[in-house]
Amino acid sequence: MLDLSVIILTYNEELHIRRCLENVKSIAKAIYIVDSYSTDKTLEIAKEYNQVVVLQHKWENNYAKQFNWGLGNAPVTTEWVLRLDADEYLLPELIAEMEEKLPAMDEGVTGVILKRRHIFMDRWMKRGIYPVKLLRLFRYGKGMCEQRLMDEHIQLLEGKAVEFEYDFADHNLNNLSWFCHKHVDYAIREAVDLLDMEYDLTGAAKEDEHRHLTEQAIHKRAMKHRYVKQPLFVRSFLYFCYRYFLKGACLDGKIGFIWTFFQGWWYRTLVDAKIFEIKKICGSDKTKMKDYISTYYKIQL
Template identity: 65%
Template sequence: MLDISVIILTLNEELHIRRCIENVRSIAKQIFVVDCFSTDRTLEIAKQYNNVIILQNKWVNYATQFNWALEHAPIQTEWVLRLDADEYLTPELKLELEEKIPSLSNKYTGIVLPLRRVFLGKTIRRGMPQIKLLRLFRYGKAVSEIRLMDEHIQLIDGKTIEFKYEFADDNLNNLSWWSQKHIGYAIREAVDLLDIEFNLTGVAEADAHKQISAQALQKRMKKHQYAKQPLFWRSFAYFCYRYFFKLGFTEGKEGFLWHFLQGWWYRTLVDAKIFEIKRACGNDVEKMKNYLNDNYQIKI
């Protein structure tokens, strides 16, 4: 067992929570399920495990919830792992953690892990670059950056090191659930892109100076470039790039659905939200803020 605490944020995750807990209970000293008042069997399942501590807090956004967990969970370990309920560590990664963490130099305070994307039961390899995320860090050395969308763990001190093996994002919900979730994501992504263009919150201005993983920073800078491209054309071009030029078409029917839904449909919906907001507000930042508050309950 490693000197690791796992923080799992939950809301109605009865489909995933057992798999997630079972996956890490052999390597983690502490497991914290930080719930925002689930109404399904999430907490009933989590209470079946002796080494799971349950905390509850009202949801604001992912970043705020995770930072609340860091402040309020009675963490007694050297390392903290952020893991979503629909994620799990591969057997190879667990072995790598057991081999490397006990002897890891103190100069490394964060560990970057590759992500395995699983969609409709199929691992999607082509069409997108290998995603690497800072998910494991020494307690007290990192927090989540505060933003509506695409938040990352940000180091306060020290350096990161990359490990070889993957953790998996493997959501078991159906496509209706997936679509509804991305409808919710779309307005936050739209605000993120408008923030780059109009400096709504000031968060985007500081992107280049944040100590997040190198790939996350590179991705963030590409988003800044994407934000400058024409509405709707950019979502179509992005899909074509992924599906044809990056060989997404070789991933079969699952790959088509993934790249079409996540790379074109979702991105077009984001642009539609931006079009809606600009049509109502023009380039007036204060009008945008009021519109977002009145229509989407997003306070900036």
């Protein structure tokens, strides 16, 4: 067993939570579930596992805030912390790599970058977006989640990160309707995030250069800053073409098309439509934008 704690955020995750807990129970000394008052069997299932500790905290429409609350309130005593979502799991090769490398890790290394593969409709989306490299494993006290509405990353407070070879999987078992509804909810947060990049609604743009993020996260953030300067609706179409044709998602068959269309075009177009709506009502007045977003979407900036 590794000197490791796992933090999992949950809300009505009875479909996934057992798979997730079974996946990490043999390697983690402690598992902390930060639950947003689930009404299904999530907690009932979680309490079957001896090393699971459940904390409950009201969801405030902000993943980073919820994770950092859990990080600050869970009684973590281990050297390492792993951030994992309920619908994610570590592949056996990654577990073996962690067992081999973590105990002998150089003290100057405070974070580990892992590769995420997306499983959609039970198929690995090998092209178009893979691999997504994320810092998910870090020494306790050396990392936290940056405060963003979307695209939030673990940032190291000190030290350096190394990259592991093997993957963890994002494999949601809900149906396509659930997938679409989730992205409708994500769209306003993504729209506000892009508006923040364009108009600096929160002052976060001035802080970006001081964040200790992974190389891929910095590159992705830079690409997002370029994306926000492109024309509405044209950019979502071009993004789809980039992933589907240039990155090869067209080779993943019908499921690859569905995945790339919904996640890479439909969703991005919905985000642009929300931005268009907000700009139509508020113009470029930052105060009006913030008031409108607060009043109609309950997002405080």
